[in-house]
Amino acid sequence: MTADREYVHVLEYLYEKSLVLHDPSLWEPVLGFYFLDALAHIDYTVGLIAYGYHSPKTMMAGEYLRWRIDEEKKGDRAKFPGFVNWLKEHHPDRFSRIPSLWQMVYDREDKASYRSFRVVLDPESRTPLAAHHFTRMVDEFFVTDFIKSMYREEGSLAALFREYCAAN
Structure with a gap:
């Protein structure tokens, strides 16, 4: 474990987040899947x-991530990566408001990816991403307007996803 526990604090920060004021069962299912998937990564x-x-904590998370492949x-x-790129091209303002992890990992032009289930922003770097970057990523997924946008019936991101799926 790291001596200063900065990464442990990031995990505690993530685990203290709550969706108690939201109903994920009403989200667009694909957006909900990728929401939890990003948090799992x-x-x-x-x-x-x-x-x-x-x-054991890391091994359990790895088992989930193997299942989700x-x-x-x-x-x-399967349409989600294409949707993110479609947003970038056709709705750049909306693209800029989705969490940066989604922007980076699914943008075809960005070198960020999930490698061996790890969030890797620069494949050339051997240095772990600083803890504050992960905290920022977590925060972006819990922005109220973003969460509201994922609701199946009235969410703006959900509507754009349906539009994309209808055309693709």
Whole structure:
């Protein structure tokens, strides 16, 4: 574990977040899947830095992430990366308001990705991403307007996702 526990604090920060004022069962299912998926990648990456690979916490997160590989290929979930790029091209203002992790990982022109389930912004770097970057990523997923935009019936991001799926 890191001596200053900065990454442990990031995990505590994530785990203290709550959706109690929201109903994720009413979100557009694909957006909800990728919302939790991004948080799982953050959790795994930070847990790996904080606790190491052989920690049960890290191993459990890795098991979930292995399962989701097949899940992301099902139905409209497979359209999500294309949707993010479509947003960038056709709705740049809306693209700029989605969480930066989604922008970076799914933008075809960005070198960021999930590598071995870890969040990797620069594949050339061997230095772990600073803890404050993960805290910022977590915050972006819990912005109230963003969460509201994922609701299936009235959410603006959900409406754009349906528009994209209808055309693709």
